[in-house]
Amino acid sequence: MTDETLGGRLRRYRVARDLTQRGIAEKLFEAETADREQTPSLTEAARRIATLTVSVSQYEAGRRPSARVLRMLADIFEVDVAELAGLQVARKAAKGDAEAEPPGESETRTGPPTLQELRTRRGLTQAEVAQALGITRAAYAFVEQGRSGLADSHAPMLAQLLRVTPQRLALALPTPSEPSPPADRADA
DSSP, rough: OOOSHHHHHHHHHHTTTTTHHHHHHHHHHHHHHTOSSSSOOHHHHHHHHHHHHHHHHHHHOOOOOHHHHHHHHHHHHHHHHHHHHHHHHHHHHHHHHSSSSSOHHHHHHHHHHHHHHHHHHTOOOOOHHHHHSOOOHHHHHHHHSSSSSOOGGGHHHHHHHHHHHHHHHHSSSSSTTTTOOOOOOOGG
């Protein structure tokens, strides 16, 4: 991970685009309401934008946004979620890694790579992935081990962090009947 905090990156991206916290809040509001059939009233919109402005301030001060909000912020700033989250994946992508990982040795020998293999290929720890997803490291470890399922809302972000397609991620997810081997303690 980089030394810069998520809040610092948010502030840097916002200032670089000459936006205010309210400007970001308005863009978040637009993203939230884009798929709604019914348009909120002006009063509702003003209240929500005011709330989002406070949230943006809190994110810049260190509060962690949800995975959904992090995706929306990445879209607003036109950057990769991993880059915004400050994960090592961003550095690898900047060096020209392909979007999808080529088949590895383990994939040609024993089938698709496990979730743990995909994560370690990207140089990420369980803690880093868990932080990006907004869950605990233990909760993520349970997903890797097949002791818990991955929430549908976390799948798109995890696929993006691991730089795999959602279909490839689905192949890597262990089923409850076939859990992955436990992750090394040193990895956490």
